[in-house]
Amino acid sequence: MTTGNTTAAPRSRGVSLMRSVGWPRLRPVEMVVVCVLAGLLPFALTSSFWLGTLTLALIWMVLNMSWNLVLGYSGIWNFGQMAIYAIGGYAAALASERLSLPAPVGLLIGALAAMLVSIALAIPSLRLRGIYVSLLTFGFAEVIRLLIITDKSGITGGPFGIGDFAGFGLEAGTPETTRALYWIALVAVIGTAIVMYLIIRSPLGTGLMALRDNPALAAARGISPRRYQTVSFAISGFFAGLAGGLYAYTYGVISPSVMGLGPMTLLVTMLVVGGLGTQTGPIVGTLIITLVSTRLEPYPEARLILLSVVLLAIILVLPRGVVPVVGRLRLRLSSWVNAGTGGGTKKKRPPAKKRPPAKAEPPSAPDGG
Amino acid sequence: MTSSPMLSVTGLVAGYGEGPVLQGVDLQVNEGELVVVIGPNGHGKSTLLKAISGLVSASAGTIHFGGRRISDMRTERIVDLGLTQIPQGDLLFPDMTVRENLLLGAFRPIAHKKRQEGLERVYSIFPRLQERGTQRARTLSGGERRMVAIGRGLMSDASMLLIDEPSLGLAPVLVNEVYQQIASIAQSGTTVLLVEENVTHVREVANRLCLMETGRIVMSGSVDEVLADPSVMRTYLGVGD
Amino acid sequence: MTDVDLFLQTLVSTVTQGSILALISIGMTLVYGTLRVLNMAQGAMVMLGGFAAYTTLQVVSVPVWTTIIVAVLVTFVLGVLTYFIAVKPLLGRPGVDFEMTAFISTFAAATIIQNVCLLVFGPRQKPFDPVIPGLIEITGAVSITYHTLLMNVVAIGALVALGLFLSRSRYGLAITAVAQNLEAARLMGIPARRAYATTMGIAAALAGIGGVLLAPSYFVSPNAGDLPLLQSLIVVIFAGLGSVKGTIYAAYIIGFIQSAVSIYWGTAYALPVLYVVILVVLVIRPYGLAGKPQEARL
Numbered sequence: 001m002t003t004g005n006t007t008a009a010p011r012s013r014g015v016s017l018m019r020s021v022g023w024p025r026l027r028p029v030e031m032v033v034v035c036v037l038a039g040l041l042p043f044a045l046t047s048s049f050w051l052g053t054l055t056l057a058l059i060w061m062v063l064n065m066s067w068n069l070v071l072g073y074s075g076i077w078n079f080g081q082m083a084i085y086a087i088g089g090y091a092a093a094l095a096s097e098r099l100s101l102p103a104p105v106g107l108l109i110g111a112l113a114a115m116l117v118s119i120a121l122a123i124p125s126l127r128l129r130g131i132y133v134s135l136l137t138f139g140f141a142e143v144i145r146l147l148i149i150t151d152k153s154g155i156t157g158g159p160f161g162i163g164d165f166a167g168f169g170l171e172a173g174t175p176e177t178t179r180a181l182y183w184i185a186l187v188a189v190i191g192t193a194i195v196m197y198l199i200i201r202s203p204l205g206t207g208l209m210a211l212r213d214n215p216a217l218a219a220a221r222g223i224s225p226r227r228y229q230t231v232s233f234a235i236s237g238f239f240a241g242l243a244g245g246l247y248a249y250t251y252g253v254i255s256p257s258v259m260g261l262g263p264m265t266l267l268v269t270m271l272v273v274g275g276l277g278t279q280t281g282p283i284v285g286t287l288i289i290t291l292v293s294t295r296l297e298p299y300p301e302a303r304l305i306l307l308s309v310v311l312l313a314i315i316l317v318l319p320r321g322v323v324p325v326v327g328r329l330r331l332r333l334s335s336w337v338n339a340g341t342g343g344g345t346k347k348k349r350p351p352a353k354k355r356p357p358a359k360a361e362p363p364s365a366p367d368g369g
Numbered sequence: 370m371t372s373s374p375m376l377s378v379t380g381l382v383a384g385y386g387e388g389p390v391l392q393g394v395d396l397q398v399n400e401g402e403l404v405v406v407i408g409p410n411g412h413g414k415s416t417l418l419k420a421i422s423g424l425v426s427a428s429a430g431t432i433h434f435g436g437r438r439i440s441d442m443r444t445e446r447i448v449d450l451g452l453t454q455i456p457q458g459d460l461l462f463p464d465m466t467v468r469e470n471l472l473l474g475a476f477r478p479i480a481h482k483k484r485q486e487g488l489e490r491v492y493s494i495f496p497r498l499q500e501r502g503t504q505r506a507r508t509l510s511g512g513e514r515r516m517v518a519i520g521r522g523l524m525s526d527a528s529m530l531l532i533d534e535p536s537l538g539l540a541p542v543l544v545n546e547v548y549q550q551i552a553s554i555a556q557s558g559t560t561v562l563l564v565e566e567n568v569t570h571v572r573e574v575a576n577r578l579c580l581m582e583t584g585r586i587v588m589s590g591s592v593d594e595v596l597a598d599p600s601v602m603r604t605y606l607g608v609g610d
Numbered sequence: 611m612t613d614v615d616l617f618l619q620t621l622v623s624t625v626t627q628g629s630i631l632a633l634i635s636i637g638m639t640l641v642y643g644t645l646r647v648l649n650m651a652q653g654a655m656v657m658l659g660g661f662a663a664y665t666t667l668q669v670v671s672v673p674v675w676t677t678i679i680v681a682v683l684v685t686f687v688l689g690v691l692t693y694f695i696a697v698k699p700l701l702g703r704p705g706v707d708f709e710m711t712a713f714i715s716t717f718a719a720a721t722i723i724q725n726v727c728l729l730v731f732g733p734r735q736k737p738f739d740p741v742i743p744g745l746i747e748i749t750g751a752v753s754i755t756y757h758t759l760l761m762n763v764v765a766i767g768a769l770v771a772l773g774l775f776l777s778r779s780r781y782g783l784a785i786t787a788v789a790q791n792l793e794a795a796r797l798m799g800i801p802a803r804r805a806y807a808t809t810m811g812i813a814a815a816l817a818g819i820g821g822v823l824l825a826p827s828y829f830v831s832p833n834a835g836d837l838p839l840l841q842s843l844i845v846v847i848f849a850g851l852g853s854v855k856g857t858i859y860a861a862y863i864i865g866f867i868q869s870a871v872s873i874y875w876g877t878a879y880a881l882p883v884l885y886v887v888i889l890v891v892l893v894i895r896p897y898g899l900a901g902k903p904q905e906a907r908l
Contacts, residue, residue, distance in 0.1 A: 301729035448799030
């Protein structure tokens with residue numbers, strides 16, 4: 001990521017790290033205001049349809065933030081997150097259905113179950129190089145999905161899923177319930193975002209990013225890929241499971257339809273559009289795509305086509321997502337403003353789009369002369 | 370048409386690193402000549418050949434071959450025109466047999482028609498390759514690989530060859546053999562541009578010698594002229610010839 | 611059923627499943643070997659082949675075997691198109707992880723194709739008649755349909771043709787060369803980008819043939835490509851990406867495992883068992899049976 005500041009070296013380095021993770025300077029006041037506004041939203045927005053849609057979006061934000069930790073920050077090609085999400089949902093649903101446990105306990109069980117599965121998935125995955133991980137995890141997700149669909153034992157309810165459990169125990173359909181569900185999801189999002197923020201700022205976060213960007217150097221500095229990345233999988237699994245549990249309790253049903261190529265495409269699109277490896281990316285991406293997707297609901301096939309086209313277009317044109325672009329625009333704006341007031345800081349680095357170094361096809365190793 | 374050089378490089382700036390590797394190279398090779406570019410490692414010799422062959426794009430300057438501007442051409446078109454490179458380190462196709470490697474050297478349509486002839490010619494120059502014909506390239510020794518690389522270059526029936534450090538990694542006995550072959554290739558009329566770090570055999574083959582330093586050709590002339598220059602003597606010939 | 615019957619049935623099933631798996635998976639291996647792209651659109655090509663054949667039959671009445679030709683043409687074109695739209699724009703771009711981005715872009719292309727078919731044809735499965743009806747009895751309890759025989763003949767024939775193409779023809783050798791050493795291939799005058807496009811076309815065409823052959827048993831529907839995609843991923847993990855020979859062996863081994871488990875245990879267990887096998891293989895040999903640790907392109 002390019003930065004513009006040349007003054008006060010240590011502080012600007014910290015600032016540039018923050019910008020590079022897509023978190024423009026931490027502004028606690030702004031954040032609190034946003035949270036409060038979000039919290040007050042249900043009173044302003046009376047349509048329960050839109051509130052419900054936003055609730056779903058919030059649940060997806062939790063999932064996407066969890067996914068972002070592994071895919072974006074750790075650079076691991078985990079494409080099995082939907083199954084982890086579903087497992088969390090199923091575990092939470094079963095906890096409520098079979099053991100009649102109260103909601104917080106159920107959600108915790110869901111999150112823990114997902115975390116354990118995620119750790120189990122990490123063990124073989126971390127032994128493999130990039131693309132094999134994607135095969136392994138994607139295959140894992142599909143196998144889980146098919147196992148559930150063909151399950152005749154009655155535990156998972158096969159293709160129809162589980163539906164008859166108490167969950168949050170709220171009366172279905174009332175405006176109070178809709179609001180309550182929204183707030184529950186909102187709290188989850190805020191909590192997850194805070195946790196993610198703390199993680200990224202912590203040695204764990206910097207270690208993960210170091211492993212992603214320069215594995216040799218990271219290993220030389222004693223950062224153990226196994227340990228760091230397994231923790232990444234674990235935390236990611238926990239929150240994915242939490243999201244799954246929230247989904248199950250919010251909608252009162254969990255079924256294999258939450259997994260599969262369709263939902264995965266949707267969520268990957270959200271992540272890519274927002275920006276992998278940025279803090280706000282998952283949030284922004286989820287909002288944008290949810291709005292687009294909901295608007296197109298009357299045209300189901302066109303909607304799916306359009307969403308895939310969006311994914312394709314974004315990955316080709318803006319592979320880093322929207323958030324970094326906005327970040328850069330902000331930077332240009334502020335340096336333009338600064339230049340106007342005479343205290344200009346000149347941008348040292350050339351603009352981000354460099355000419356490719358060779359007529360080479362896929363990037364070839366640099367020439368040694 | 371014979372007055373203009375076969376290959377003409379003007380003001381070439383190319384390559385990537387801390388700055389451009391080539392910083393304004395001027396070089397000409399006339400038809401039938403064998404020109405050698407010597408110079409310390411890392412100063413751009415390989416990059417020069419890569420740029421000529423179109424593997425690395427130039428940010429400034431031009432390259433002409435046979436009167437045509439090839440600076441922005443794709444590699445396959447440049448090869449089609451009859452300008453082939455024998456790259457540094459051989460770059461063989463590891464899981465293909467010797468024969469398949471050689472046949473691929475004749476991919477270019479003109480060469481493809483004559484591939485049987487070409488194969489026979491290469492086998493007569495390097496009989497050992499015929500013995501090893503069905504062996505996979507990755508199982509060959511260093512010297513044999515070099516032979517395949519040269520043979521592959523010959524298969525293209527090119528009018529000009531670019532050869533990148535033919536002595537690299539070979540024992541002196543093999544280097545002798547290689548240079549003998551290069552000499553006879555040149556004698557048969559093929560124009561050659563060769564880059565080398567090791568000046569030992571240069572005298573035997575070169576019509577002209579150029580010295581490359583920090584991405585530029587800083588000296589050019591006959592072998593005796595260049596090698597007699599005091600700075601060159603210091604740098605290269607200090608350890609005896 | 612006697613043990614001999616079961617054995618025979620397993621044998622037939624192994625060969626059939628293996629051949630089809632090989633047909634579909636080889637495309638994946640070829641594309642990965644040449645382009646370093648995991649082509650997630652292979653499944654969609656299988657599906658498309660089926661639809662192309664089905665549509666042809668709806669529109670003109672031709673002998674069923676000619677629909678294979680149509681399927682090959684349609685999928686070849688779509689394969690090349692996928693290259694131009696989803697892969698070519700990513701080539702040589704700095705600062706972008708090519709493999710991951712291409713994974714996602716071909717995945718996006720696959721969903722586009724799938725959803726367009728959904729839009730055009732609707733979600734329901736379409737019936738498809740076997741090319742030759744009828745069956746032969748081998749023993750009292752075991753029989754093979756003519757269609758199964760045909761499937762094997764066509765699939766194996768296609769694989770053999772591909773093998774000859776890759777090792778004997780000028781263009782096939784060129785594609786193999788690009789996979790083994792891109793820079794050297796370019797220095798031979800091989801047009802790398804045309805090779806890329808052709809490879810993706812061939813891979814798609816092979817999958818398309820598979821789609822037509824599978825149509826009678828799997829039916830033709832927009833989701834028909836999902837399972838083949840998963841299966842071919844399993845085959846190529848097992849084989850090690852990029853190894854053509856390895857893929858063929860792996861396809862038959864996987865075919866065997868699938869058949870044996872299905873026949874002796876139950877179809878539902880086939881996939882999970884397969885997955886466990888893969889897991890074990892990957893733990894022991896992280897690059898698959900024959901795969902090499904492919905770093906950045908050679």
